[in-house]
Amino acid sequence: MSSPWDELKYGPWPEDAEVPHDRPDAGTRKRLGLPATLRPVPGAVQRAVFDPALKHHAKALRAGEPAFESAEISERWYAARRQAIDHVLAVIAGSEWVDNLVLRGSILLRAWYGEAAREPGDLDFVVVPRTWGIAERRTHAMLDGIARQAEATAPEGLRMDARDAVAEDIWTYDRVPGRRLVLTWQAGGLPHGSVQLDFVFNELLPADPEPTRVPRFDGGPAPLLMAATPELSLAWKVMWLLDDAYPQGKDLYDALLLAAHTSLSYRLLADAMVASDPHRARRLPTLDEVAALDVDWEEFRKEYPEFAPMPGTAEDTVQRLVVALRPTFTREHDLPEGEYARRAELLGPRIRRYAILKAEGGLDPVIAMMAKEDGIPVEEAVVIVNELLGRSANAVPHSLDLVMRGYELAGSSWIGYYRRNPEKREEILTALR
Numbered sequence: 001m002s003s004p005w006d007e008l009k010y011g012p013w014p015e016d017a018e019v020p021h022d023r024p025d026a027g028t029r030k031r032l033g034l035p036a037t038l039r040p041v042p043g044a045v046q047r048a049v050f051d052p053a054l055k056h057h058a059k060a061l062r063a064g065e066p067a068f069e070s071a072e073i074s075e076r077w078y079a080a081r082r083q084a085i086d087h088v089l090a091v092i093a094g095s096e097w098v099d100n101l102v103l104r105g106s107i108l109l110r111a112w113y114g115e116a117a118r119e120p121g122d123l124d125f126v127v128v129p130r131t132w133g134i135a136e137r138r139t140h141a142m143l144d145g146i147a148r149q150a151e152a153t154a155p156e157g158l159r160m161d162a163r164d165a166v167a168e169d170i171w172t173y174d175r176v177p178g179r180r181l182v183l184t185w186q187a188g189g190l191p192h193g194s195v196q197l198d199f200v201f202n203e204l205l206p207a208d209p210e211p212t213r214v215p216r217f218d219g220g221p222a223p224l225l226m227a228a229t230p231e232l233s234l235a236w237k238v239m240w241l242l243d244d245a246y247p248q249g250k251d252l253y254d255a256l257l258l259a260a261h262t263s264l265s266y267r268l269l270a271d272a273m274v275a276s277d278p279h280r281a282r283r284l285p286t287l288d289e290v291a292a293l294d295v296d297w298e299e300f301r302k303e304y305p306e307f308a309p310m311p312g313t314a315e316d317t318v319q320r321l322v323v324a325l326r327p328t329f330t331r332e333h334d335l336p337e338g339e340y341a342r343r344a345e346l347l348g349p350r351i352r353r354y355a356i357l358k359a360e361g362g363l364d365p366v367i368a369m370m371a372k373e374d375g376i377p378v379e380e381a382v383v384i385v386n387e388l389l390g391r392s393a394n395a396v397p398h399s400l401d402l403v404m405r406g407y408e409l410a411g412s413s414w415i416g417y418y419r420r421n422p423e424k425r426e427e428i429l430t431a432l433r
Contacts, residue, residue: 004022007020008059010058024038034058035051035059036168039063039194040063041077042191043191046066047302049299053178053198056171076190077191081121081185083155084195087150087155087158088195089223091146095145095149100142101225104125106118106119106122106254111215122197125197126203127199132201146183147162147165160185178198181199183197204276206274207231207272209227209228210229230262234264235264237251241293242273246296252295256324259321270346278347278376279377282339340393340396341393350376355388367381371411371414377414378414379432382403385399385403396429404418
């Protein structure tokens with residue numbers, strides 16, 4: 001049986017494509033490949049917005065920011081959502097998981113820069129320690145516990161239902177696994193809304209978070225949470241713009257806003273990019289890459305027309321970001337000049353982690369982990385192994401042999417590539433001399 005959701009074809013969706021008002025049932029979701037966390041607001045106009053984190057669904061969409069015919073309802077609804085966000089943050093700040101969650105994203109930009117920042121409708125967290133796996137039992141316990149506590153402690157006038165909470169997997173910025181939790185709320189006879197919480201796992205933090213008071217929208221006592229600094233937030237935004245398969249307009253806007261108020265060191269930017277993708281140790285970011293950005297500005301215009309009122313302004317915004325980031329790329333930095341030394345320096349956090357594992361179980365399990373679980377490219381694995389063995393750059397050929405043997409035993413797909421391209425071995429040795 002067809003439903004209004006059948007009329008919403010595969011993306012990309014035109015600017016006037018609206019999400020149906022009714023929540024799709026389980027059968028419709030499965031048949032059409034819709035996300036489980038899709039929760040439209042009844043009676044509101046919401047645009048169909050592409051969400052790269054959901055691209056494992058046939059229709060990777062989320063409902064954009066709601067617009068209401070009545071200005072009075074709109075004002076009350078957004079005030080109620082802010083109250084719900086305040087409440088969820090307070091729940092997390094008072095929970096047993098407060099030290100395991102690092103806050104980042106639009107809620108921080110709103111706290112720092114006021115109405116110049118986008119209206120936050122979701123909450124983004126990095127789960128620490130990095131060894132916490134998404135499939136562990138404590139992950140379900142944490143999400144379920146947050147939902148239950150949000151229901152049990154909701155203030156007067158706000159109702160949250162833990163039984164109506166829904167969670168599903170996401171892939172955040174193509175790199176690390178995540179879990180999205182959507183909590184629905186009701187208040188004052190308004191159309192129901194939701195608070196979206198995204199939790200990312202196994203992400204290597206390139207800089208320490210800081211205890212941060214996050215101001216409440218209602219002016220009440222600000223909860224204390226671990227949060228990313230403005231500089232780290234900017235480093236992440238630039239990284240996502242440069243390395244994502246689908247660079248997003250919202251990240252471009254946020255990066256420009258952060259760059260107007262924050263100084264970003266080249267070292268932190270490089271550390272952030274290598275922490276996310278070890279391959280970046282051999283291909284450091286350049287200002288030319290920033291200038292060449294091709295961002296999906298249309299999706300941003302759909303949801304935030306007040307910040308992107310004119311078509312084609314992405315190019316202008318990119319050039320403004322180039323100007324703002326020029327000091328990042330032109331100031332002196334402390335990275336070594338030599339190729340091998342620079343890569344060893346940038347891979348240092350991974351080397352230190354693997355050193356602990358090597359002390360516990362030897363080198364072979366470490367190489368197997370790099371090959372299979374962590375997906376470290378051979379060229380970077382050679383530097384890591386060489387450093388773990390305390391050798392100089394002159395010993396790279398022997399370390400390469402160890403890596404190739406270990407990757408073959410682990411069944412790494414890299415081995416087939418190097419067999420088909422034997423000249424690549426010499427290229428590695430030449431690059432690391």
